[in-house]
Amino acid sequence: MKLTIRKKRNITRIIKKLTFLSIVILIIFTLVASNEITHNQLSRTGQPLNGCLTTDLLPCRDTSHEAILQPFIPNPELNKQQRFLSAIARKLPTIPQPGTYEYILLRAYGAVFVNQDVGIKLPPKDIFANEQETQEFQATLTMGHVDGTNDCYLQKSAADALNKARIQQKIPLKSGYGSGDCTRTFNTNLKFWHKYANDRILAKVQHGQETKILGLVAPPGTSQHLWGLAIDLHVSNKEQIKALNQNSWFQTVENDAPHWTYVGLSEDNLLLFGFNKQVVRGITYWITPL
Template identity: 35%
Template sequence: MRIGVFFRLSLLASAAATAACWTSPTARSPEGPINRDNRPMNFSNTNTANAANANRTPSANSNTEMSEKKGFAANLPADFEQPTDDVGRKLLREYGSVFVARGVNVPLKVVFRDEPEVAAFQGTMRTSAASIGGFQLTLQAAAMDALRTATEQAKAKGLVISPRGADSAKRTYNETVALWKSRVDPALVHWVKQGRMTTADAERLKGLSTFEQVKEVLRLEEQGIYFAKDLSKSIIYSVAPPGTSQHLSLLAFDVKEFDNAQVRSVLNENGWFQTVASDLPHFTYLGVKEVELPSLGLKKITDSGRTFWVPDV
């Protein structure tokens, strides 16, 4: 009983601490103006919005402009909504490299609240669809063009670049919710059995909106109640909270051959980099050469022979 009371008090305290910050303004629209089987890749371009709005960020050739900017914050979009709460800042540190990508549309906020917000943002993009390794995938046009070039270069070297599955590129908000629930629901069962929370507390958490659930799950993890698949670490090292995944920006691609250093090198040469240290198959399109990444406010970290480019914050 004391555990349940402590748990409820902790949730109330954490909710009060973040309620004012973990919110989404309503006055501004989220988009803003601004296979190893070696099957051929069939590409088709789809314009889903005005071309004038398709490339809100500076082009990859804007070396002069980039050299004049210093630091990660200075390279974010001018109207980017900086998070003011601990949860938002943590997610920006973990997933934020995509926000300084060049030549593409990037989100203006760390987290989208729901499917309509994501759909509105995705509707601003120039996209390209391709059949890759038997899967029909969609990315922003510039990202797909770079992936096509990388794939052709890899093939010339006797290598293959293919997706891990059907959800390796574009995802919808609802798809990220399903992934989130695949971690949260089993974890709740586990922690109830361990006596760390009551059944009533678990049901209350499950009944929250996904947007509200994210902040409470991350706060619970500060008490050692983890929600990753193996229950030993934060859920953000297992799946991205709904509304935060780089796949929502159509600038992420999960690579089947991620363990191959030559494949990683070819992708890097074409603007695709690993940016989430906890997600080895995950590559992010940043639209510049590796030598330019520090000028975007990104820093290089290495782990087990792999290089990741993350926000220098």
């Protein structure tokens, strides 16, 4: 009887030891498996990022809702308008409906909304209502000085690109020096509008009855100059144009020859993003396909 009890006690101790050992093995296995999953996740995340860093077509785009950074390339099977809209849909919270005043402005001045330069900031809409709204947006921008000017500032990436072009070629501002050629206030935009137009013409523009004026002056609150992505230059030869184009500066507003826009794309990629190449009186404009 005593022997039987002793055997039972031994068996109980063995079971306890085996149970403890099983628990330890399970914990170790869980930790190893967890570490392997984490490693695999990091590896999968890193591979697309490394590929992005070696992509020459476009720079990576930083977004808060995407797991990885990668360049946006429009689907070449889409038509021009669809390619353009697919690009700006990533930048504008709401795409204006055709026939609206906002759509008319997007067609005239919306080239910047395809910009793939991660260093620039785009406005949330294409019309600022007043000076306060304009200043609130401009206060969020990182600005850079245009070399050789008194007080000409643009968004830093745009200024850096322009400075590189002006190292290659001497390219003066339209006025020669003034801040009015560069980033403008809402009131400066309004002042220019009243110099060439009035409220009656504005009403016609808003209803789609007048568009030629948009190649001369932008309606209040709509100028690319408000966004720090446009400048008026005095360009007189092909070498100057070549230097600007090589640094992503293009003429995008038809009939506004002095006006240059920082698009953040190479000339080859303008076609990929749906732009229309249009030559008017010997000047090449890159027009939105809207």
